[in-house]
Amino acid sequence: MNKKKNRLLRAVLVLTAVIILVPALVIVLWSFTGKWPWPHIFPATWSLRTYEELIFGTSPLPGLLGSSILLASIVALLSTVIATMTARATEIYRVPGRQLIRYAEFLPMVVPGTVFAMGFQVTLIRAGLNDTMTGVVLVHLVCGLPYAYAIMTDMTAAVGDALEEQAQVLGASGTKAFLDVTLPQLVPGLLSSFSMSFIISYSQYFTTLLAGGGQVKTIALVLVPYIQSGDRALSSVYSVVFVGSALIVFAVFEKAVKRANRGMQQ
Amino acid sequence: MKNRRVIPFLLLIPFMLVTAAVIAAVINVIVQGLGYIKAFGLTTFTLDYYKEVLKRPDLVQSLLVSLKIAVFSAVFASVLGTLVCAALIRCRRASGGMLTIVQMPILVPHAVVAVFTVALLTQNGIIPRILYAAGLLHNYSNFPDFLYGTSYTGAILAYIWKEAPFVAYFTLALMKSVGETLGEAAENLGASPLRSFFDITLPMSMPAISQAFLIIFIFAFGGYEVPLLLGATLPKAFPVATYIEFQAPDLRDRPYAMAMNGITLILSALMALAYALLMHRMMKKRGVRA
Numbered sequence: 234m235n236k237k238k239n240r241l242l243r244a245v246l247v248l249t250a251v252i253i254l255v256p257a258l259v260i261v262l263w264s265f266t267g268k269w270p271w272p273h274i275f276p277a278t279w280s281l282r283t284y285e286e287l288i289f290g291t292s293p294l295p296g297l298l299g300s301s302i303l304l305a306s307i308v309a310l311l312s313t314v315i316a317t318m319t320a321r322a323t324e325i326y327r328v329p330g331r332q333l334i335r336y337a338e339f340l341p342m343v344v345p346g347t348v349f350a351m352g353f354q355v356t357l358i359r360a361g362l363n364d365t366m367t368g369v370v371l372v373h374l375v376c377g378l379p380y381a382y383a384i385m386t387d388m389t390a391a392v393g394d395a396l397e398e399q400a401q402v403l404g405a406s407g408t409k410a411f412l413d414v415t416l417p418q419l420v421p422g423l424l425s426s427f428s429m430s431f432i433i434s435y436s437q438y439f440t441t442l443l444a445g446g447g448q449v450k451t452i453a454l455v456l457v458p459y460i461q462s463g464d465r466a467l468s469s470v471y472s473v474v475f476v477g478s479a480l481i482v483f484a485v486f487e488k489a490v491k492r493a494n495r496g497m498q499q
Numbered sequence: 500m501k502n503r504r505v506i507p508f509l510l511l512i513p514f515m516l517v518t519a520a521v522i523a524a525v526i527n528v529i530v531q532g533l534g535y536i537k538a539f540g541l542t543t544f545t546l547d548y549y550k551e552v553l554k555r556p557d558l559v560q561s562l563l564v565s566l567k568i569a570v571f572s573a574v575f576a577s578v579l580g581t582l583v584c585a586a587l588i589r590c591r592r593a594s595g596g597m598l599t600i601v602q603m604p605i606l607v608p609h610a611v612v613a614v615f616t617v618a619l620l621t622q623n624g625i626i627p628r629i630l631y632a633a634g635l636l637h638n639y640s641n642f643p644d645f646l647y648g649t650s651y652t653g654a655i656l657a658y659i660w661k662e663a664p665f666v667a668y669f670t671l672a673l674m675k676s677v678g679e680t681l682g683e684a685a686e687n688l689g690a691s692p693l694r695s696f697f698d699i700t701l702p703m704s705m706p707a708i709s710q711a712f713l714i715i716f717i718f719a720f721g722g723y724e725v726p727l728l729l730g731a732t733l734p735k736a737f738p739v740a741t742y743i744e745f746q747a748p749d750l751r752d753r754p755y756a757m758a759m760n761g762i763t764l765i766l767s768a769l770m771a772l773a774y775a776l777l778m779h780r781m782m783k784k785r786g787v788r789a
Binding site: 245246254271326334337340344348371374375435460468469472480483 | 506507508510511513514517518520521522523524525526527528531582583585586587589590592597600601603604605606607608609610611613614615616617618619623625628629631632639660664714717718720721722723724728738741742745756757760763764767768771
């Protein structure tokens, strides 16, 4: 009975993997497709048209990738720093009203991104930040922060401040004790908070459209019109680049987290 | 030691600035939705915009469609995600390659999920082609119209594809620790694996599962690009309709869009409140029992 059930659960996993991976493979095929008429299972003719458009077209890839990655990195860096500071205030300094702060941290999750972006536009215009990179960073930051808070709050509470206090007793200044003792222990949390915020910023469409007014170009902003125009080959090639670059960034970070964890054990 | 009192408040400054941005946006939505925009010469507070939005049949349809997308996406993603999570733990695949695959949809942006859905599920997508090759489908027009139809099945399937793995990933740590301690204890005392899962592991994992449910519900309810790219021309999903109103050429029509945003906000807040009450009751019940 037990074995039979495990076989069933294993089948669930295999099916899950197939459902997750097949669409990605189909999209890779589509990106090289010239013609793919019904009812062929594989494309009838192959073409590199989409890759030519990608590299030499209206929004050349290097600039587009560069600006998307730069934007997401700035958001991720700020979000990780802010989350670390906030977690330190609530978990180590135990400021009064910290329960209220913890609720407020999740406020952006309760306000849908579309509502926030439309409501915030007036404020951005008043501040002269509409259609600017700064405005987009600010709006993306709001979307990514709850996840960064959750990661850094757990991490900070787990690390605690016992070792840091000991360093201070032994004569280290507060700053030095934090930088030399606590910060290295927080590295795994910092990295996962960074990669989570990166992915959230990288994936944004509506908030970028509203705060950036088309002036701030990201891969998502270029991709959506291609999907709307029904050009499957072109929307596939941008999807491949979009997911591919996200996977590479994520893999790099995963590796860094592993190295950091190993470093801590030594 | 004086520093110890000042530092925590300095640390909180950026958090407060970001929170102020969210609160400013919410206040804008509420005030403008009530018809007050001084710059456009609108200076009286009124509930008329809310009333008029709720009187328009197309907008009510939109609201219902968005609620449907949110409910179906959240329910199916939570159930399937929990199943995948349990399977990962039972089959000892909670780390390594299989987990990496399950994490993948979390990295895939919603716009790309829409591309996936189109490639697979349109009437000349890969799935109807495979069915045709297998002799199960005579003509592509016999394949159900999942996309661009009023049922929004394509949008719901897209959300499930992306969010079920999120539920599995989000629940994994808690379910694993519960399963390894209390779940195994129950099995050692003679409970069947199925019974120990449904009586112990699942209820104890509910805090994570229900939080994931809430996140997906609010996300799918307020989501823009998935229903825009996969949905019907009429009725449009509520956020899509809201953005159209938002772009109205006469700026004095802005309160309509903001009243619509207000409705989205109220329903999301109610959902969050229901979740908070449920959690509170669950914790209390458990506290009494223990």
